[in-house]
Amino acid sequence: MAHNSNVLLPGVIRVGTLVSDNPRFPEIQVPIRVTEAGIEITISWKDEDSISRLWSDGVTYVDDLDKTQYLYEVPRNLWFYDVDGSIALLNCREDSMTRRIGGYGGGRGTIIADCAVMGARLHENYQKIYGLRTSIVGLRQWVGNSSIVIESSSDKDSHNMSEMLNIKSPDDIHLENNPLGYIHFDWSLSYSSKNNICTINDKTYIETKSSRPLSWQSAKHLSRALQDLLRISYGENRDLTDSQVLRSPDSAATLNNEIAAEKWLPITKGIQEPYEPKYDRSLIYYKELKEDGIQKWLSLYDQIPRAIDPIVDSFTLNKATADVRLLEVGSGMEALGYYLLKVRGKNKKDANKFSFKDRLKLITENLEDILPFDVNNWIEQTTSAYNGIKHANRKRPDIIVCLNTWQRAVLAFRCWIALELGIDEDLLKNRARMDHMQGRYKLLWDDDKEQE
16 A cells, blocks of 8 residues: 555545444445545435434434434544545534435435544544644744755855755754643655656644643644734734644554654645735744743733634635724724733723723833834724724724724734734834735725716
């Protein structure tokens, strides 16, 4: 079997055997493929049987094994295997179903799994794991480290004579005050016999690893937090990409009692349209963070999700209108202002008395010399526009006003985060001046004036 044959590729259907731990669920031949919804398994049947009961719409059946009633459900965990290898299918659920009209109970149903662990052993449970690695678009550049070192030699006229690539993964970076968190570097080679090309894949991962079993939610926490930090740093979406999972806490020993490499298995998820980054200027770089910078960010991430989530959503959601973006960022700034009031000793009742405008003033009190626009004018404009969208009795703001106030609010929030994480004020001022979120939208065409 080829090393890379056990894969799920868009547009490619594999046919093999579906396996369950449930004795009522027989082994069955099925096609499997990756779709936008997840990993799709299609099951067909000729007559009413235990498989057809998966789509019973809540009907209760009698179990002949012990004469008790049960509700037959899709098993949460399933496994698949064929000539190319085995796959664990996680968090399975029933999806669509069609029945044969005028037939004898035949039909077809689909099961969707959230993700697949490629190469997992049959019946091996992945609801608890011991490690998770996830790569983020732009992570390697943000960290500023690489597994590839290029050494060039030139002649006396500065003509390039030769280049030598040294490929060696740097040591893992252990994230301070986080016993489970690492930045892990790796590389691999891939060959194309068709084009006779060798490609070096330089990889950087956020890694969570434990000697005790972890839930997926806790294992994902670090990578999701750092994904949002990269999004805030660059002011645009940054996708989670390549992921690997560790099932066992122990490394395997070879015949010579040498420690073998840990078995990290790749994860396949549903097809997603990748976001291609447009900007390479960041407000925050990893190497500029102080010793406790990552820990301070993780603390903020847990303390102010009601500020971070809507503000990040406002510039990562696809096809959102200007009104929606401003509402999202406005609710986030309200939450951030409330957090700052509580930090300064205000109780809940007193903190609630502060207006949206007052909260914007509190957020930007250290940003007036950093932001590349008049902060006081922006506060007035943002307050008016945000309230105009929230309240039906207010004048609805112009779309250009919405876009500009939204972008400047996002930039203000990003600069506030950068200051909290210890980024130098002069550096931050220069970067904000060059940032793409300065709010410079202009109306290029006015249909009403053109009609006049």
